[in-house]
Amino acid sequence: MADTLNKSELVAKIASSTGQSQATVDGVLNGLFEALAESVGSGTKVSIPGWLAVERTHRAARTGRNPQTGATIEIPAGYSVKVSAGSKLKAAAK
Secondary structure (H helix, E strand, O other): OOOOHHHHHHHHHHHHHHOOOHHHHHHHHHHHHHHHHHHHHHHOOOOEEEOOEEEEEEHHHHHHOOOOOOOOOOOOEEEEEEEEEOHHHHHHOO
């Protein structure tokens, strides 16, 4: 099973490596998340070259199946979020 790093642990790790306070780092991360949500919500792609790209994608309406009853259902069109890893992030995972 893979280890996980939650937000508070990430904040502590960044604060330790940068010498900033945890409150400052938490504020910056919250600002980043808000900017991502606002941009992706409005259809703007966010790209951090070498690290990641985040964009909103459209899903067409489709027919699905209820796994419990086997009945077919219509799934309406909607939006999803696509996150793509950049070259530096891919290299770090090797």
